[in-house]
Amino acid sequence: MTVPPITDMAPMKLVIVGHVDHGKSTLIGRMLHDTGSLPDGKMEAVKAMSDRRGMPMEWAFVLDALQAERDQGITIDTTQIFFKTPARPYVIIDAPGHKEFLKNMVSGAASADAAILVVDAKEGVQEQTRRHGYILHLLGLDQVVVAVNKMDLVDHSQARFDEVAGEVHKYLGSMGITPAAILPVSARHGDGLAVKSTNMPWFEGETLIASLDTLPPKPMPVELPLRFPVQDVYKFDERRILAGRIESGKLNVGDTLLFSPSNARAKVQSIEAWSVDGPVLSASAGQSIGITLDDQLFVERGNVASHASEPPVQTNVFRARIFWLGRAPLEVGRRYKLKLATLEHPVEVQAIERVIDVSDLSERPADRIERNEVGEVVLRARAMLSVDEFTDNPRLGRFVLIDGYDMAGGGLVSMDGFHDLRRANAPTSQNITAVETRITTDARWAANGHKSGVLWLTGLSGAGKSTLALELEQALFRKGWQVYVLDGDNIRFGLSADLGFAPEDREENIRRVGEVAALFARAGILVITAFISPYRSDRDRARAVAPDLFHEVYVNAGLAVCEERDPKGLYKKARRGEIAEFTGISAPYEAPEAPEVEVETGSLSLAQSVEQLLGYVEANFATKGS
Structure with missing residues (x-):
């Protein structure tokens, strides 16, 4: 491995990827030689090694530091190599091409600023080429230079180069990646690497080195919101120092920090840095520091410090695009350890929404994700997690899943269809005092002749919630009960007329309906609500308003049944893309895990469904003599 150059300029990190045997190691070895970056004696050692094996100069031996790699002829680990050009220094992360070693490729590409995708001119785009291209897309690497290698094996044909270049351009373009350059090279002979090739006068573009020198450096995420994941807490004398690495943003002494997920706040009293003379007043992305606070908060590893104005998302459920590398397939219901920054927490696979074929980017439904497949899943944790959408802040938007002791997959966070669960615990208005009624709930029940409560009907649009609620209301009213229906459409005309249908709306x-329903119930009325209420967290919050009075009713009809009924024509509009965030189509529905009662309206008649609910109401709400 070469010695890193002495320079004040930060090196650009490059990851080299491509199908096995497409010549990545040869390209890197020759590029190091042609830029004068090999240490003294290395070239002679490689030539002697090649001679002993009775083969021509093998540039791949520059990198193959492991005996096992030379014996097998494949790269099995990531290797970091430093080299420099007159323009700037580089760090090359040589990622393996063989599919058995994709874990190393993922970990290598995750830290890169740009990528070189190597494609064999004779073989063209192969399965691993597509897979590696997709991983680059998955990791958010959009600076890609494509080297069409081994042009000597196709007689330096311009027609063949154009054919391969077109195929690569089409595939990368389908993922939104525009290559910075696609150029022909012959790594073994040095054609097109540091100097233009006389064998390919038809190519008017730059050399590989010149193309790399034109790539803009990846800016440090200083301008992104502050994210300071706590790695550890140290106690020195009377001080408690929170140590970690600033992943994005910057902080100053005196800043007020918000710690997630506890929502506790404190000011930065001091910034502690290693090997620094004098006080440190500020720090920014990329720096490993310690901080002390003006308040002795309980903070632990995995907590994230931010500014209160721009906190991370707080959630216990999110969507993710997963690249699966585990020995056993990923399946619904399986639990894994999620590692995100310094956080480690168990998560459960709530749903597998689709598997993506990396060869043509087609999608298909599946109940499992096999090794080396890509899929979109929903993950759920029992505790609140602090995350960012990958598109907003990759530093807290990228994670890995651990199965046992092995890294089983890598993924990106998406909050599409879900919302931030961060909530202030205190009401906005401070000058208020709760007024307690003088009439007890028991007295109301005695006067009405029945108990009160909330029957919370939840289910997909078209499952029959409103129809069932109205029929139940009428049947109970005929019996003399104090009963009232809160329906989604009616609430939207009044109480929630100002809200749209985005996840936060x-x-x-649902928050408003939960509060109103609880007021009805405390007034002695049996209130029946009919709302899709797709998120478990929202229903749990509604239950928390009056837990002793809340009864969840799952009106269960499958998507196919509801879509066939489609009483308001909403599914047809959603399928045509006329309704955004429509539950069951473009937004998720989280079925209840343990409802008090489940009514199978997909198989039961209306009369049977009402009869089932009436039986439940009489068993749980009727008083003696009613």
């Missing part, structure tokens, strides 16, 4: 709508 849905959340606020």
